[in-house]
Amino acid sequence: MITENQYFDGQVKSLGYQTTAGKSTVGVINPGEYEFGTAQKEIMNIIEGELAVLFSGKSDWETFQAGSFFEVPANDSFKVKATVQTAYLCQYR
Amino acid sequence: MITENQYFDGQVKSLGYQTTAGKSTVGVINPGEYEFGTAQKEIMNIIEGELAVLFSGKSDWETFQAGSFFEVPANDSFKVKATVQTAYLCQYR
Numbered sequence: 001m002i003t004e005n006q007y008f009d010g011q012v013k014s015l016g017y018q019t020t021a022g023k024s025t026v027g028v029i030n031p032g033e034y035e036f037g038t039a040q041k042e043i044m045n046i047i048e049g050e051l052a053v054l055f056s057g058k059s060d061w062e063t064f065q066a067g068s069f070f071e072v073p074a075n076d077s078f079k080v081k082a083t084v085q086t087a088y089l090c091q092y093r
Numbered sequence: 094m095i096t097e098n099q100y101f102d103g104q105v106k107s108l109g110y111q112t113t114a115g116k117s118t119v120g121v122i123n124p125g126e127y128e129f130g131t132a133q134k135e136i137m138n139i140i141e142g143e144l145a146v147l148f149s150g151k152s153d154w155e156t157f158q159a160g161s162f163f164e165v166p167a168n169d170s171f172k173v174k175a176t177v178q179t180a181y182l183c184q185y186r
Contacts, residue, residue, distance in 0.1 A: 002106045002121045002178070004097070013095045015106050017121045017178035019141055026119040026140060026180045028095045028110045047119060047140065047182050048112055085095070085110040087119045087182065089140055 008034055014090070023092045033081045038072050040092050045069040049086030054079040101127055107183070116185045126174045131165050133185050138162040142179030147172040 003016035005025065012034060014027030029051070044051075046068055052061040053070055056077050064070055072078050096109035098118065105127060107120030122144070137144075139161055145154040146163055149170050157163055165171050 002103065002123060004106065010095065013097065013108050015108060015119070015121045015180075017180065019178070024141055024180065026108070026121065026182075028108045028119065030095060048117055085112070087108075087110065087117065089119075089180065091141075 047087040052081040140180040
């Protein structure tokens with residue numbers, strides 16, 4: 001089964017699926033700024049585009065280009081800012 | 094705008110977006126065998142999972158793992174076979 005998810009009035013959409021290592025989603029983020037919360041650890045891989053990320057407790061944004069990734073612990077939150085449509089792979093592991 | 098596409102009764106779903114280099118989609122293919130046609134050149138990047146591919150005019154299937162890619166010319170067709178849910182990035186360039 002391929003699940004369809006959308007957030008922020010459709011500004012972020014993703015498709016969910018299962019791997020042998022755990023659940024994953026591939027998605028697209030429209031230009032804008034969004035805050036996400038995590039229920040479990042997330043590994044966010046940038047596929048195309050780029051994301052500025054503000055990790056909780058930090059005051060500086062970090063930029064992640066296509067081909068790079070960042071991790072967010074369970075029960076945490078983070079802000080992302082996209083200036084172009086950005087595709088990502090999120091691995092829940 | 095993030096477009097939502099589905100094919101083969103929802104066995105293949107994708108999300109479309111624009112990059113400065115051209116249109117792209119990220120999608121998920123459920124286990125099964127499917128035939129696709131191309132209107133323009135496609136660069137298919139495997140994100141997670143793996144795909145067996147039968148290019149037109151060939152008799153042997155080739156397997157592409159996560160991290161690899163293959164290209165299909167415009168106005169061509171190809172068959173894919175997935176044994177696990179497989180995520181891909183398709184670049185129309």
